[in-house]
Amino acid sequence: MEEKMSSLIQNLIELLEQKKFSQLKLLINDMMPADLALLFEELDKKDSVIVFRLLTKELAAETFAYLDSDSQRHLIDAISDKEIHDVFDRMFLDDTVDIIEEMPANVVTRILNNTDAETRRHINDILHYPEDSAGSIMTIEYVNFRKDITVAEAITKLRREGSAKETVYTCYVTDNRVLIGLVEVSVLLTSPDDVLIENIMETNVISVSTHEDKEIVAKTFKKYGFISLPVVDNENRLVGIVTVDDAIDVIQEENAEDISIMAAMEPIEDSYFKTSVFAHAKKRIVWLLVLMISATVTGIIIQNYENAISAFPILVSCIPMLMDTGGNSGSQSATMMIRGLALDEIHFSDIFRVIFKEFRISIIVSAALSATNYVRILVMYYLGILGDTGGQSVWLIAGIVSFSLIFVIIIAKFIGCTLPLLANKIGLDPALMASPIITTVVDACAVIIYFKIATSWLGLT
């Protein structure tokens, strides 16, 4: 599919170079806005304006909403006030607000100067809601009915107003602006003409408040499978709707954010290439510093067992294996918690159930790993790969390592499952407690367990 698209784009660029505008116009006006946006990414500033002007006004506005903010700024700089008006007049309000949030002040002024007063007022309203709130991502293009009109009247209203609305699929019923019900278009269309709206409306309406976090909005869409979700103010008055495509964007962002945080990075807001080298570095440096300093603890612990290491050099060769296996075991458990919390399958109240379950899992896992490791050490020793056992039997050394491994895995899984749940309980993002932090904590525990067991079994002090 992607290859077909990029060869189409190549074709279009050739037509543009050969100035075959009428043919170009025909082709591009048959494309989807999202695909046109890909074409614009390939064009320079001058060509962008040419192509943009070949689009119908409707398609131009839709495509404009899909462009990245650089291209949008370039186009706004190049087109006339009249054209700006045409674009923003046809755009849905949530898209307009998204664009305005990304533009420098002078461009914003120019956009606002070319939208009518009412739209300007609505834009200001939406810009006022806190970032990441339901209000900030909603749109005000929805259809609402009074409860005392008939189905026939409602359909007439829908047919008259419908095309200007971002979604007509769910219509809302309001009484003095207060949300009192909803009617799915499918229900509306399949009801007899003379029935009153109040007799077919669904009165149990799920809505969110304007200040609700957009993550909750996304969760609500996931749970109920809605196409749109009404947004209400403190007095339950309908002020807007969030549509499913915006909810998908939120889900997408939240996932990208979680994955970044789990890898000890602050999430970037733009695309990888659009984010500058310096901005990337900034997002990564803080956590690396914190973790670097924390990791020195493990080093100092190892150093304290200097004597054991010089007496039994073979002990050193197992440190990375113990650290890595501990870190990986802990990360696995932490990841299961992060996933479970996100999917609402696990709650803090389940902590003891979780600990018990992880304990049983770690028994099975550690038994298998420990046995494999025992054999591994013997084989490597007799192949001459491992170092000096310091006069001790290799069976004893292998026993120390494998016995330590059992405890390391059990402790790692305990830390891995409890830290994310605790973080969540105190209001931190559980994803923060993923791999890197777990690894750092588990590393220190792993070497302590290892050297405690080694010194005691080998009779060192």
Place this chain on the structure above:
Amino acid sequence: MEEKMSSLIQNLIELLEQKKFSQLKLLINDMMPADLALLFEELDKKDSVIVFRLLTKELAAETFAYLDSDSQRHLIDAISDKEIHDVFDRMFLDDTVDIIEEMPANVVTRILNNTDAETRRHINDILHYPEDSAGSIMTIEYVNFRKDITVAEAITKLRREGSAKETVYTCYVTDNRVLIGLVEVSVLLTSPDDVLIENIMETNVISVSTHEDKEIVAKTFKKYGFISLPVVDNENRLVGIVTVDDAIDVIQEENAEDISIMAAMEPIEDSYFKTSVFAHAKKRIVWLLVLMISATVTGIIIQNYENAISAFPILVSCIPMLMDTGGNSGSQSATMMIRGLALDEIHFSDIFRVIFKEFRISIIVSAALSATNYVRILVMYYLGILGDTGGQSVWLIAGIVSFSLIFVIIIAKFIGCTLPLLANKIGLDPALMASPIITTVVDACAVIIYFKIATSWLGLT
């Protein structure tokens, strides 16, 4: 919101215990299917059947689709053939197929015996599509028009057939079953009565083939913001549609899968608590074993520098810091690649641009970390926390560690950005190349770099 729901559920359970069925009936029939499913989770088998029978047939069918497979099986065991027929008769085909895929053979037989012949045929068709294909998640309840009917006729058809369709929001236009166009309901409703469908239909229809991977289906929804997507066979005949709620489920699953794979686990299919201890252990053990064996390489490398370690014990204390920082730096880059590939922002052809960008990022990051680390070693040394410098100046030792750190970070970011891109190129899941594997590879590189630099600067051989 969640607290309100759980107190409501407590209320309902009390009503059930007090046998206040009429009051209970009133309340539950006003609830959303997704919320009712939460109630069923709290009920035992006997109570489930009671509550289920208090629901209207419509709501009972909808709720049934939301239940987990254990509850579904229990209910099917308890209800009559007539009731089974009522449930599945009202259910959308994609939900029916989902349920059938989870049930044991005898239950499947009972379900199929109580559905009519045509539905049975359709179920068999869908069950035939490969797992994870568009065909396997589609539904056949859609509205289609001939191109030569008028808007008025189309609306009449919609009003007659609509309620039985999972989505009526986008109607498809077919000619001899071949998909030739689509009409949004909003367009249909706002067009004059006597216009022909072929004059208002969108002819540039994006569709997927039945065998397309469901990940592509999800990507298509994300890109275009559709409500539904038509599924066609090899001859471009319309065979079904995928609706946006199912696409959200796929996005959700893919994300959970990615996160599991990134933590070196095979993804679990069921919820955390529903998956048995043994099944959890099985999903985790293989990767831990592979990584455990790989990590021994790092140990053996360290062991080879036994002499350097015993001459300069201070060197040991920095190994965990170098390993962890290298691992974390590499994971950060790998995560950016996994994210970029998933969002279609990065492609294999960008590999040199990526390497150059990561190189510049690693220069900035490593300069900051290296300088901090230099100071850290001096401070810790003069505080008496660090071990013996073996007669060398602590300035030199700090220099060795900090200089190594620069190379470790550069190499880590190089490995971190190239491995996921290469994995993706050869058709592997890039998420496989996340944290654990990167860490293992980077660990080995880190100790080699470190000891090469140390032995050369300290004049050891």
